[in-house]
Amino acid sequence: MADTKINSAKGKTAKDLNVKPVYLESGLEVNPVYTASDIENSDIKNEMPGEYPFTRGIHPTMYRNKPFTIRQYAGFASPEETNERFQFLINNGQSGLNVAFDLPTQCGYDSDDPMAFGEVGRVGMTVDTLNDFEIAFKNIDLDKITVSLTINGTAIILIAMYVAMAEKEGYDISKLRGTAQNDILKEFIGRGTWIFPVDKSVKLVVDTIEYCAKHVPKYSPVSVCGYHIRESGANPIQEMAYAFCIAKAYTDGALSRGIDIDDFASRLSFNFDIYGNLFEQIAKFRGGRRLWAKIIREEYHAKKDSSCWLRMIAGGGGGGLTKEQPENNIVRSAYYALISALSGTQTMALCSYDEAYTIPTEHSAEISLRTMQIMIHEMGICDTVDPLGGSYYVETLTDRFEKAIKDEMKTVEKWDGIVNAVASGKIQESVSRQAYEREMGVQTGKVDKVGVNIFTREEKAKEVEFHPYNQKAADDQIEKLKKIKSTRNNQKVLECLATIKKDAQDDKNLMPSIIAAVKEYCTVGEIVRAMKEVYGEFKEPIFFK
Amino acid sequence: MKVLLAKPGLDGHDVGVKVLAHGLIDAGFEVVYTGLRKSIEDIVDIAIKNKVDIIGLSILSGTHLLLSGRMKEVMDRKKLTTPWFVGGNIPANDIEELKKLGASEAFPTGSKVADVVLYFNTIKVVA
Structure with missing residues (x-):
C-alpha cells in the first residue's frame, strides 16, 4: 500500500x-x-x-x-587588551584567536589621520606600526598559537608585520602558522574596505600567496568569503x-x-x-x-x-x-x-x-x-x-x-x-x-518571516546599544604613534617608502619591501599612501540612475 | 524630487542604503548615491552640485552623533537648508539628540521602505 x-x-x-x-x-x-x-x-x-x-x-x-572547530569572534580595541586576551586564552588551553581590526587600520589610515576621527579602536584593534603588533604579541609563543587576521584592504601590510615580528624574535618563518582573510574581491561586493583599483588589489593578494608559498608555507594567506x-x-x-x-x-x-x-x-x-x-x-x-x-x-x-x-x-x-x-x-x-x-x-x-x-x-x-x-x-x-x-x-x-x-x-x-x-x-x-x-x-x-510578518506580537522597541567611544584610548594611541615617529630612523623610513614605490612601479612582489618597511616602523598609512601614488585608488561604480 | 543618499566616514555597510535607493527609485524619486567613504564636506558639496531636495546619511558604525554634529557645522557654514535625515543603527535614545543637531528624522534599521517613502512624500508636500 x-x-x-x-x-x-x-x-x-x-x-x-x-x-x-x-x-x-x-x-x-x-x-x-x-x-x-x-x-x-x-x-x-x-x-x-x-x-x-x-x-x-x-x-x-x-x-x-x-568535531568541527568552534570559533567565536572577538574584537579588542587596543594592542594591550589583545595581549591580555591572548594570555588568558593560552592559560585556558586555547590555541587560536581571530583578531579584528578597527576601520582606520582596515582602510589604510593612521590613528592621527582626519579620516580616522571617531573610529580609532571602535570595531577592533588599532595598528599603526609594528610596535602595536609587538605589544599585542608580547610574551606569546607564536609556535603555540594560530592567529587569524580579519583583514583585507591592508592585508599585505599586516601579514608583512606578522612575518617581520616573527623574524625579529628569531622564529623560523618556514614553520610559522596562521591565517589571513585577505579576500579583497569580495570587499568590492560587500563590506567595502577596498583601497586600490581592482586589478592592483588582486595583484597584492597574489603577492602574499607567492611570498607565503615560497617562504612561509604553513601560513594560509587567503580565506575566500562567499x-x-x-x-x-x-x-x-x-x-x-x-x-x-x-x-x-x-x-x-x-x-x-x-x-x-x-x-x-x-x-x-x-x-x-x-x-x-x-x-x-x-x-x-x-x-x-x-x-x-x-x-x-x-x-x-x-x-x-x-x-x-x-x-x-x-x-x-x-x-x-x-x-x-x-x-x-x-x-x-x-x-x-x-x-x-x-x-x-x-x-x-x-x-x-x-x-x-x-x-x-x-x-x-x-x-x-x-x-x-x-x-x-x-x-x-x-x-x-x-x-x-x-x-x-x-x-x-x-x-x-x-x-x-x-x-x-x-x-x-x-x-x-x-x-x-x-x-x-x-x-x-x-x-x-x-x-x-x-x-x-x-x-x-x-x-514568510516568523515574528516579522507572521505570528507577530506587540513588542517594546529594542534598545540599540554601542560601546561608548573611548576618546582617551584613541588619544593614547595617537600619542604612542607620535613617540614612534620621533624615535625611529626617519631617513630609513623615507628610503623604505621609496623602495616600495619603486617596486610597485616595476611590478615586483611588494612583500619584501613592505617587510623591510614595517621593520623600520613605517606606518600603515604611510605605506598605503606610497602605494596609492603608484596604483591610484578604486573608483566605486555608481549604478543608480 | 531628488534625494541624495550618502555614506559618511569609513563604515562600509551599504546593503540598507542601496535597498532604500531601489525603493525610492521604484516610488518615482530621483536618487543620487555618493558611494562609500565620503567626508561630510564631500557630501554637502555633492548635494549643492546636484541641487537635491533631501539628504540621507547612512551610518551603522555608531558614529552618527559625531558625524551629525559635523553635518550641522558644514550645513551652517555653507548656508544650506536642505532637509537631511539619518538611517542605520540608531539607538532610540539618540533620535532626539539627532533632531537637535538638525536632522529632520531618523530611521533605525528595520524601518520599512514604505514608511520612508511616505515620509519623503510629506516633505514633498511641504516643499
Whole structure:
C-alpha cells in the first residue's frame, strides 16, 4: 500500500499533484516527493567520504575523530587588551584567536589621520606600526598559537608585520602558522574596505600567496568569503559561484607566478553563510564541495587530494536573524548550526541572538557556544559521517546545485570574468537589486518571516546599544604613534617608502619591501599612501540612475 | 524630487542604503548615491552640485552623533537648508539628540521602505 503511494507520486511535480509550487531562494523548484528513481544515475552510491570528489566530506570519518572547530569572534580595541586576551586564552588551553581590526587600520589610515576621527579602536584593534603588533604579541609563543587576521584592504601590510615580528624574535618563518582573510574581491561586493583599483588589489593578494608559498608555507594567506556576498543580497547559488570565481582569480594569479597548484591550493580556505532553507544550504555545500574538487583536479590538474578539498568555515547566518522577538534567533541559530554540521564544515561560528541590535552580552555569547556543544555532545551529530548521504531529496538537490553553480560561473565568464564584473559594478548592481527584492518580499509579506510578518506580537522597541567611544584610548594611541615617529630612523623610513614605490612601479612582489618597511616602523598609512601614488585608488561604480 | 543618499566616514555597510535607493527609485524619486567613504564636506558639496531636495546619511558604525554634529557645522557654514535625515543603527535614545543637531528624522534599521517613502512624500508636500 505504502509502495503504491510512493509510486503514485514518483517524478511528479506540484502541478501534477495539484499542490502549490515551492521555489527555493535560489529559484529551483522543489517536487513534493523524491524517490529512488531520482538518484538512479547518481554516482553517490559508490562514493566514500574522504574520497574524490568529496561530496560526502573531505575526511573518511569526519567528526568521529575530532568535531568541527568552534570559533567565536572577538574584537579588542587596543594592542594591550589583545595581549591580555591572548594570555588568558593560552592559560585556558586555547590555541587560536581571530583578531579584528578597527576601520582606520582596515582602510589604510593612521590613528592621527582626519579620516580616522571617531573610529580609532571602535570595531577592533588599532595598528599603526609594528610596535602595536609587538605589544599585542608580547610574551606569546607564536609556535603555540594560530592567529587569524580579519583583514583585507591592508592585508599585505599586516601579514608583512606578522612575518617581520616573527623574524625579529628569531622564529623560523618556514614553520610559522596562521591565517589571513585577505579576500579583497569580495570587499568590492560587500563590506567595502577596498583601497586600490581592482586589478592592483588582486595583484597584492597574489603577492602574499607567492611570498607565503615560497617562504612561509604553513601560513594560509587567503580565506575566500562567499559569506559577505550572500549577506549583500546574493542567493545561495551565486554565493558559491562568485566565491569560486574569486578563488580561481587568485589561483590563476598564483600559477602565473610559477607556483605549483599543489603548493598552494591546500592552503586556500572558504567562509560561507548558513541561513535559509535547511535542505537548500546542505545541497549548496555538498554540491559546491564536489564542484570545487572537480575544478581543482580537472582544470588545474592538481595531483594531491588535499588540494581539491573545500575547507570551510560555515557559520554566522546574520542575514536570517531578526530584531523582532530576538529569542527566536536562538532557535534559528540551532538549526543553522545543524545545517553547518550536516554539511561537513571544518569550523563553525554562530551569531549571538541579540547582535542584530546590541552588543552581544557574555550570556548571549555563551548560548551560542552551548548550542554547538549540545549538538556535539547530545545529538549524536559526530557519530556518523554525512548522515544525509543517499537521501533522495538531498542527493537530487546536490546534483542540481553542482550544475547551477557551474552555470552561474559561466555567466560570470560572459561578463569578462570576476575581476571585470566587480570593477564595472555588474555584480554589485545585481546583488543589491536582489537584496531589495528580498527585503520587499519580507516587508510585503510574500516571504514568510516568523515574528516579522507572521505570528507577530506587540513588542517594546529594542534598545540599540554601542560601546561608548573611548576618546582617551584613541588619544593614547595617537600619542604612542607620535613617540614612534620621533624615535625611529626617519631617513630609513623615507628610503623604505621609496623602495616600495619603486617596486610597485616595476611590478615586483611588494612583500619584501613592505617587510623591510614595517621593520623600520613605517606606518600603515604611510605605506598605503606610497602605494596609492603608484596604483591610484578604486573608483566605486555608481549604478543608480 | 531628488534625494541624495550618502555614506559618511569609513563604515562600509551599504546593503540598507542601496535597498532604500531601489525603493525610492521604484516610488518615482530621483536618487543620487555618493558611494562609500565620503567626508561630510564631500557630501554637502555633492548635494549643492546636484541641487537635491533631501539628504540621507547612512551610518551603522555608531558614529552618527559625531558625524551629525559635523553635518550641522558644514550645513551652517555653507548656508544650506536642505532637509537631511539619518538611517542605520540608531539607538532610540539618540533620535532626539539627532533632531537637535538638525536632522529632520531618523530611521533605525528595520524601518520599512514604505514608511520612508511616505515620509519623503510629506516633505514633498511641504516643499
